[in-house]
Amino acid sequence: MPSEVMIRLDPKSRAAAKGLNDLTIRNLFIIPTIVFLIVFNIFPLLYSLGYSFTDFRASTNAPANFVGLQNYRDLLNDPFIWKNFSITAKYVLISVTGQVIVGFGLAMLLNRSIPAKGLITTLMLLPMMLSMAVVGLFWKLLYDPNFGIINYFLGLGKFEWLADPDMALYAIAIVDIWMWAPFVMLLSLAGLSAVPKHLYEAAEIDRAGSFYTFFRITLPLVAPILMIAIIFRTMEAFKTFDLAYVLSSQPNTELIAIRLYKMAFQEWQTGMSSAFAYIVLIMVVAITNIYVKYLNKVKAR
Template sequence: MTATAATVRRGLSDLAIRNMFVIPTIVFLILINIFPLFYSLILSFADYSAVSAKPPDWIGIQNYRELLRDPHVWESLYITLKYVIISVSGQLVVGFGVALLLNRSIPGKGTITTLLLLPMMMSMAIVGLFWKLLYSPSWGIINYLLGLQNFVWISNADVALLAIAITDIWMWSPFVMLLSLAGLSAIPKHLYEAAAIDRASRWFTFRRITLPLVTPLLLIAVIFRTMEAFKTFDLAFIMTGGGPGTATELIAIKLYNMAFPQWQTGKSCALAYILLIMIIGISNIYIKYLNKAKER
């Protein structure tokens, strides 16, 4: 085969691939991701409103200073932390529990697993809307099943956050279940057999064999769910819109209200960066523990 024929058969040269695919992708990535990231960082140090004709005015860290002294932001951060703790721990317990149940030979295991994964595949907006109907005080099925006559869920400041967290747990426990199931099915059976020969109790087997070997995958699930829970917007916005009052005003809803209805673009960019730094901090810690768990 001649060199020319080989080139024709091979198709595009490396240079052509670079020009046609790699460079446009990098340019697209810079325009869509990197540029807004840096532009918003600059705006977070400026007095700027996107609807105003005035150009951004550099004010240093004043936005950050004002935000960190704002009692509403403080309250929103506390609400978000509560929501993250309830939601992620709930998902971990339910997801891991269901995975333990499914990690045995039962008839129709595949079908059950697929059906359990359905909530995760649904749109957040749809889930929010139909859980709002399920929570309805007069004809919602939840009150009917629990025997709570006209108990108000969504409009009750004491339980509205819990109601949203329950919806999130319902939706995302299958994700934790899926990862846990992958971890559980990878545990070698001979470890359990050796434990059985040594007459180890079920609790001891769980604590010393199951849990350590599933931990890396569980940590991955926790990382993803924690990051998502910190950013939760759509579910809470559709179900309660941040209300009643400010009872469910998560930090993402606060950010939205600041950025759009109030058009405080500079300040909202600063709040977004506060949230980003928090998430980076948490993720770093989780990743560190994940690597440690893998080394073990």
């Protein structure tokens, strides 16, 4: 029986003419989606939770033994894992901060009447439409110490961006900023253009300087949408894999996603890596929650 909540099919529609009713349409569209989600998302999620309590290795036929919380205990006591976490934290901080500053700055520049504004905006958005791996590969060429264009222009000689242990992480963050600052720009631009122009006029009449106007009017009014951009970018940066993997294979740039990949598919510690993945998941959910709480606070203001 179709429930009362369901919107009745318009009897004049083409679907109705073909003899379909609400129920068939529901089955046709909703059920495949739900089945797909269960098979490819929910089931693996639960199954890997089970694996995370075992010593299962996908590379052998040996049966999985239940080890309880042993995997979690080992992981959280492993100083190398903590190193991965601190590298990731540093990377997220640099990358997201950079993206917000560059993206918001670009949005401020674009938020005025300039010729060819639409074209410029579209061109600026191109980096984020490229594939991560492709971006990684051509930035590797740009960074190349022998023929890279970056060293040529900056006059840095044979400086090894991606091999230098202090610089490599920054180099990856720069690529991430280049690629994703446009995303922050796009959202900021939407936020900025939603600030009514007459508020700026009022601020001008009220004798507010440009800095005062920016910090007291512009920023608070754009904050909610900027916050959404930051949530998205933090989650993405947290799980960065391809960009860092393609660009550099240094221990100093080993982000958690790379460690996880190696653990799962090179060392075949399936049970251990499942536990690791769960730790990462909990962390991402926790961080996102903090942001969402803050976002709601900003919105309520």
